[in-house]
Amino acid sequence: MNVIYCGVGGQGIVLMSNIVGEACARKGIHVVSGELHGLSQRSGSVIVHQRIGEGLSPLIPYGEADVILALEPMEALRYIYFLKPGGTVITNTRLIHHPYETENFVKGKIDKYITYEEIVENIRKSGAKLYEIDALKLAEEAGTALAQNVVLVGALTALPDFPIDKETMLEAVKASVPEKAVEANVRAFELGYKAVKELL
């Protein structure tokens, strides 16, 4: 399975792929990930490619991702060309507006922010199966807004063709987050998992 993880610098995108990578190590499943660190941390767009089970190179070819897992909807749309025709997009529902967009707004270059509906309409037009998750709400329910990324990892695990079982994924979550945050992250994972199961 090919997965694109994306979002905005600082949202914990690499942690999502690290959890799945850790789970692969536990199950002895082949995995290759291509990450970008550095500049992209500064509120920039962040993307991680991950090939689970098959795929040799660290970059998923255009049109071959099975899933896009997005912590921010604009980022899901930005990388839609990686998704295979009819692939799955799981996206957080909250937009993060970049300061340039806000500047353009006050300078009169645009007359409104882009809306979630506009973004989602284009994601749908691509032919993608779409699962919308309010990760912030679920993460807060779990006890920490910081666990939005783990909510989405739970959501990913709930997909029928995801190749790793839930128990192994939970172990990987526990091994990957700070000790004092384990309980909240386990709850976050469960909530994300449940949310997608209900949408299936």
Next chain:
Amino acid sequence: MSLKEVLKEEPHTGYMLANEAIVRAALEADVKVAAFYPGSPQTEILDTFERVSHYRDDIVVEIAANEKVALETAAGAAFVGLRGFTSMKSVGGNVASDTLYSLAYTGVKGGLVVVIADDPYAHSSQSEQDGRWFGYTAYLPMLEPSNPQEAYEMVKKAFELSEKYGSVVLVRTTTRVNHQSGLVKVGKLERTPFDKLSWKENRRSYATVGSLARKFKAELLEKIAKMKEDPEFLALNRVEYFDGKEAKEVKPEEAKGIGVITSGVSYSYVLESLQKLGGEAYVLKLGVLNPIPEKLIGDFIEGLDKVVVVEELFPYIEGFVRQIAKERNPNLEIIGKKSGHFLEMLEYNVPIVIKVLAEVLGRELPFDYEGHFKRMWELAKLAPPRMPTFCAGCPHRATFWALRRAMGRPENYYLANDIGCYSMLALEHIGWTDSLLAMGASLGIAHGVQHSAQERVVALVGDSTFFHAALPGIVNAIRNNSKMTLIILDNAVTAMTGQQAHPGSPKKVNPYEKRIDIESVLRGLGVEKIVVIDSFQARKNIGKLREALKYDGLSVVISRGDCALYHFREYRRAGGKIVPYFVDKEACERAYNCIRDFGCPAIVIDETDLKAKILPEVCVGCGVCSQLCPHNAIHSTAILYGGEDKPYVTIEDYRELEQIMLRRGGQ
């Protein structure tokens, strides 16, 4: 990051970043002295080593002033007989190269391995420099891995080869290898205690000049000639036959028909492309970039009709192949960059490589990658661009806001930028920079410009860059009575690469480190006009900056303000909580001063009333925006709890606020 995978002593298989696998390999090789300067895409090597050093006392890990000093530190250890290691980004290689070229001559005793990490596509670099030429032009062996497992194996092997030949061994990586994670099978971590050796017992000369240099050069040529024939080096290259499904190792002489020569991450693009095409081909995967295995390449191409050379950046391997083909197979059709099939710039990926291989193998593309990309791009381009920008609470944003106002008309100035987070001032949308070249280059460029342009010249430099490469430029400016304003952005850490320590930083890697004060350095050098400002007092700083800009001579402004990422991490650790600011909607008159030319990610427009709104989950409470508001509409949320209308960003201030809140019954 999986530090525990790096530290676990038993052999195991773990999910690791190549940069972590490199650290594991160096540790298994019993490296004793490792020194670095941070720089993407190799910074995680330094970061991992630093964290390892907290758990082990059998290694010295330091952050050096620059890559040259880092290399010299590791080389000093290797002269005495201990194993040394350093890594650097492509352009860091330029800084270290002065010493590197001499080190090739002198050789080393203990193993010395140097990773040079290139950045095709210039993701986070000022150029797409190709570091492979360092190996070739310095007569130094150079290896290239294509994935984390190979990175681990090659770095380990590099230490053995380094001691076998008494030579530095270079390992070249690219961003897509450094930042590739995967399952890595590692060996047992067995290390010896850190014991100093006797120089008396290990003494030999490492002096190279004149006749000594000529003697070394002759030895160097012999060494590199031996390496070319050495089975240990040759074993790092591999010839495979891909039968349409999988690859199996074959002898080079067996290759016929169509062949591919590749190395590094491109190897994975080649193999994946062949898999998708179901095509048959012989693949020579080079693990050694210098000395290039000429005989192996000759044997491989001799029976071929066509060879495709797949490598990013320079046609480095292709050049050798063309040369060797003249003698071994003059009729060989060579497909690469010179034939126009591949670009000499940007990164490659499967869609780029498969297109050429499909054409050469006469096979149909399994998928219309380009068409799909173009169709989807039409939908994707709706998403507004999201460039990296200054963080909420970043001191640079405040300094630049004040500088722009002090200048009045920025076009009346020349702005020489430098390398660091502040480089982002040059990016699209802000775009307010006249030049930006290399670490510390702003000083020399500014000096030349002040000789030649009528406008006042302003040079920018960060605190880490100050110590790394700006000092000679500053000395030169003082000596030559340069009329310019130098602004030193002192944010306490090497911010851009992940907030590492530097010589002026309060942060330390080792307890013995001393903190060097930038202001004292400048006073000692004889700078007469020094203005120190608090970056976050943006409005007050306008006048101070104006004064510095008007000074007839060299004026230096030190703008002090901690990096927000660093500061608030420490603040939170100490028990501080973020006290954000808010917009008083009654007072806001939509002047947008807090947004225009400021660009804080925490400030947005509330579409219900078109007034400014501060996102409490993003704001860190630095309070600079409140200074910009002409209608006094921005305040600290502390006033809602009985606190003062000021930033609560120090732990002392926060404790006071906590006391006030406690007295009020925790409201």
